[in-house]
Amino acid sequence: MALDASQMTRQWLFSLQQGLQNMVRSPFMSLVVVSTMTVALGVLGFLMLTLSDLTYISQQMSTQLKIVVFLQDQQTPESAAALIEGIKGVKAPVVQISKEEALKSMTEELPDLKKLLEDPHTHEVHNPFPATLEVSLYAVEKMAEIEAEIKKNVPGVEGTEANQDLAEQLNQIQSAVQLVGFGIAAILFLGTLAIVINTIQLAVHHRQREIEIMHLVGAPDWFIRLPFLLEGLIFGMASGLVANILLFFWRVVPLEQLKRMFTFIQLQPGLGPLYPISALVLLVGLLMGVLGSSLSVHRYIRFEKSAEKGKIPV
């Protein structure tokens, strides 16, 4: 029995319409599936957002670490600062402390010192302190590299000082946050996948009898499968959207309050990484929905197949 094009179209349209009808006629089922998927996707997105913020914070923190550069007397702080600001990875401006400022802060701290440095005859003050520069960096892991470059390429540098230990530690924390964050995201991703597929499987399992009946009255596999795929797609889309709304809300309201409470913590400006994450959440929702339902329906169709092979010789 060959089918003409309009027959095929009608079958497709009917099959798709069935998907919508099923959802509407099992509101409880639809609600449970969508809410479960929303929770799973929402948690996934929420954690990716938090991880992205954590990475940003630890980066911000590391810019507090500075390389201190001591200059020889013949080098002016201005020209050295200009040279250093030209190095890649250095965050302008480089803070300049002149010989005079260094002396002033030291003698203020140790009043005895002033007398000792003063020439008893000319009352001229000898200044043993060098001019210093405080160099901030964009990324703490470049500290050793940049320190070496300053020593090598900037003339008139007497010495440098950098808290390598703390830098190393912060550096490791950053890598750890990234690695563990990636691990968490991967685990959560798999968890979301498992939960979504399980939920859809339960929903389809509940319709096992219907699938059987449709098969028995002659519906081809694709005809049975299509409505479920559409349903899965819509479930995925709906829960992805709801999860995104929750994420946006979280970003705009409570996170802003957190920011105000913790003024020192610098969060990414604006909506930050929300766009790529929400796109990912939506995509995951759609894929999971379709994958979940197609896998589940497949189960029942596969079951029948194996039953058909069950020829037993008498």
Add this chain to the structure above:
Amino acid sequence: MALDASQMTRQWLFSLQQGLQNMVRSPFMSLVVVSTMTVALGVLGFLMLTLSDLTYISQQMSTQLKIVVFLQDQQTPESAAALIEGIKGVKAPVVQISKEEALKSMTEELPDLKKLLEDPHTHEVHNPFPATLEVSLYAVEKMAEIEAEIKKNVPGVEGTEANQDLAEQLNQIQSAVQLVGFGIAAILFLGTLAIVINTIQLAVHHRQREIEIMHLVGAPDWFIRLPFLLEGLIFGMASGLVANILLFFWRVVPLEQLKRMFTFIQLQPGLGPLYPISALVLLVGLLMGVLGSSLSVHRYIRFEKSAEKGKIPV
């Protein structure tokens, strides 16, 4: 029809036995429910573990911050250190740097200085630098408090210096980790709850027909409910146990490797916070299981009730 005690016992025993039978006879359902619950509980436990580690790390980091105490010349570093070590919140030992050591490190850095400090006649070196103590703390948020206490209670203190800004920042980060961590745990907790209840609801929904039949042949409510409660309990216990096994495994194997990779990051020794967390995971599993199934069965019993009220006047 009054029931004697042995009848009641038999009914209870049968009802409990039913719970086990149901699980064994619907292996697919049991598997799906347990695996979903395991994922949800595992993620919950995993995140609580990570948060506890993060808190620990940020605490460890903050012990890098020190209060520097300058002593007057009449005070010996030893006795001041002993006094300070007696203050609550101070991490022993207090590092002592004597006047001589201070002078030595300064003159090594600035060779010019040595000549200037030397008495041209007696060749005696004047030492303007005070002896200093470096005081580590257990908790950075106590820094201001302890600094004040040192100034007040330790005799012969000339001055103190503490990086209040960085301390404040670390302090805020700790509070933020705790607050956000608490938020995440709460959200995840609710998410786990929702997913578990939804999953059990789907499983019970699938047995709606059976529940109806049992009702129609005269089974009382508790008789129907009990097997589901037992099932929920076992599901909760099983998934809690599996989740805990995964958590222990994660703690022992990959986390130990992370520790070796990042030597600077100090993790809690031994199994750390695993015991309370795994106990919590198990408890949540059990509660959710029982709560989920009792709620779901209730739904169907409630449904019937409302149908019974549906008297329509003719």
Add this chain to the structure above:
Amino acid sequence: MIRFVNVSKVYPTGNKALDNINLEIEAGSFTFLVGTTGSGKSTLIKLLYREELASSGDIWVFGKNIEHLSRNEVPTLRQQTGVVFQDFKLLPQKTVAENIAFALEILGVAKKEQEKRIHSVLELTHLQAMAKAYPRELSGGEQQRVSVARAIVNKPPVLLADEPTGNLDPDSSWEIMKLLTKIAKSGTTVVVSTHNKPLVDLLKRRVIKLDQGKIVEDNQGGGYNQHGTRR
């Protein structure tokens, strides 16, 4: 024993399934319920074990108005009423023996006593060989007999059978009907809805005929069609 007073049933869809029924059925009697499909036989039976509530009127069973039972009294009513459902209503996850045993487990009957009773009803319904089979592994007629066996196993004072021979061959149908009349003789009140004209004609018991929810005939010892058609 059983008394309907001005009972009507309108389903939520607006279908009027029963229309002002007044009826009395004596204890220990055997009554046929006949009528075209959709005339309200199943609805009348469902009212008797509270699957449905009447829209108006009162129904008395065991001297109680079952329209006003509390939540806890409904299971008791159902435990005292054996029902053969038109669609069998067997528990799919339980074997034949377990399905029958369920009616006894509810009452907390001891295992030994259970085994004895189950053995005897399996024999009565010729299901001994299928005790361990699941409902899906049975033929239509076999399932129907399991439903009969479950309904009679705890010897309830009221037995309602909704089309209990629809899937049975004439010989098996005759056996089941004989069984039901025997049960009525032992004091149980039996109400049987049926389309089986030959058996109704043969047994000569009280026949109540429904049509569009109304009782149109009520004959002691009557046949299926009072004003007989050719079948």
Add this chain to the structure above:
Amino acid sequence: MIRFVNVSKVYPTGNKALDNINLEIEAGSFTFLVGTTGSGKSTLIKLLYREELASSGDIWVFGKNIEHLSRNEVPTLRQQTGVVFQDFKLLPQKTVAENIAFALEILGVAKKEQEKRIHSVLELTHLQAMAKAYPRELSGGEQQRVSVARAIVNKPPVLLADEPTGNLDPDSSWEIMKLLTKIAKSGTTVVVSTHNKPLVDLLKRRVIKLDQGKIVEDNQGGGYNQHGTRR
């Protein structure tokens, strides 16, 4: 048209439901299948639309050995075979009209044509008033007629009816049987399994009697019981 060659069916439980069946049924003929409950009638019918596979032997329908159909050919076989299931098998989430329409949607029949055909089968089975009801809102007999309507709506070349009058009163049963014989006259091959002795006796068609999975009688124009018992 339909040919069974040495067909046996043993269920996974070990039940031998059919035992070396050899049988030929001509195109456009009308055949009754009778026998005690559990004799294998439903199993024989299930083999014809591939709900079950034979354990051994071959079954030919439309000149094809349906034991060796590929996965894609099974739906085609089922589309060409109308089936009235013993347990109705209606889709619970669809109304009566939608259940019937489903058999046409599978074939991609245009909406106008669908409406026409559905209208006509609803009329034939007296279900016009229930077109918009859901199966759970119907009486047993009404559900059975929906199953009949769905089986005949796409005018399939083969029509299998498993106990199609088990829940119908004598008048409705007679009408449905008349309908099925009329369909056979129009060229469709009709196989009806039934316990309805009066109708089998009345219609005088071919009667095949099964007992314990074996064909024990095969009479053109016979009655229900060749060696008649008293019922």
